[in-house]
Amino acid sequence: MIRSFYIAAKDLKAEFRTKQMLNSMFIFSLMVLVVFSISFGDFLGDSAKVAKLAPGVLWVSFTFAGMLGLSRTFVLESENGCLEALKLCPVDRGTIYTGKVLSNLAIMFLMEIVTLPFFIVLFNYGLDPRALLLLALILLLGTFGFIAVGTLLSALTLGTRTRELLLPVLLLPVLLPVLIPAVEATAGILAGNGIVGISSELRLLAAYDLVFFVVSNLVFEYAISD
């Protein structure tokens, strides 16, 4: 497990030097929120309508921004043959997968946390600290499921010429079981529900996360084999 952290630390160090992924994901996500907030226009004052539409907007913004990042996640490894070097290390393939999941999760979650205040301002929400914490928990669970399967598919599409096109086509249908409870739980929080009101969605998210992570971990070896 410690070697997964070494891989994640290496990825994060490289990313924070260039901030290529982080910047592009953040700008994309912010642009989506700005465009939707403009298109909502007069609705923004109507909290009932906003509460129905805004959770979807938030997850659309994060999902597509996340795909930008995922399509790059193994590019760093494929440059200079580094993926081969990682595969040569005396660790099982699951360790490599876990390391990549940890770094992707940290980058995407950071992007979400930075974007969230803009969402709150643009969509005119007033959330108390408790609701914000719950929202962060939903984001973490939803993002983990997204990253767990996205990292696997990113590795799977690495050798293909149409990687950027293929990744969303493969990823979006698989992600639906995560996105639906994530959007519903977000809507619940924005509507003022407590943890009891969204407990079934949280359980679903946790279950999907576990299944996606375990299955992806097991099949990752085949995704990166020659």
Place this chain on the structure above:
Amino acid sequence: MEYAVSIRKLSKAFGKSPVLKNLDLDLKKGEFAVVFGPNGAGKTTLLKLIATLAEPTGGSVFVSGFNAAEEPEKVRNEIGMLSHEPYLYGELTARENLRFFGQMYGLDKQKLEERIAHLLKEVGLETRADERVNTFSRGMKQRLSIARALIHEPSLLLLDEPYTGLDPKASEVFENLLKSPAFEGSSKIMVSHDLERSFALCDRVLVLNAGRFVYDGLKTNFSGFEDFREKCAPLLT
């Protein structure tokens, strides 16, 4: 006798196309073998199978007595690989690259820092240790790549076309490093198209053609490079 590498009836096919056919090989500890052969002969595939980067269709590979199919992690621990690609992260510094790979091989912190300092000195990069690899020339990357391959003191070195992209001066530096004490004691298998340079370095010559060893003998069987070229040239086409 325990060999550095033992290969038995090794074969590999991609789909219906066989690349390697029933290869047998025993490499003694400390021996330096060079594998020559035309493009598509299966040289790189052979190295990948030894390094556990690919799975054979049939047969077995043993490295220092460890079965590659059953104990791949122990086999990888014995191997250092040097390729025409540097296997380095451009956004990290030379020291950070070596530290990362050392950590992946499970070296303890103090030993790792000492080893990094020693290797950087050995490859002549101690003054550039804290600069990003992206700023290095091809020759410098290759020298750092040698340090990376040696970080865990492997007993077997696999060298896949290490001269590719190197200018004559960088090639000379590379050869001097191969002859240096840092490489002493390790067994080596090199795949190369550079006949003269590789012949000068090796103890044993293997010629692979169409997936089979068509020649396997000691360098001392030849009176010199010209003799080798005369005798082996027909096997290399």
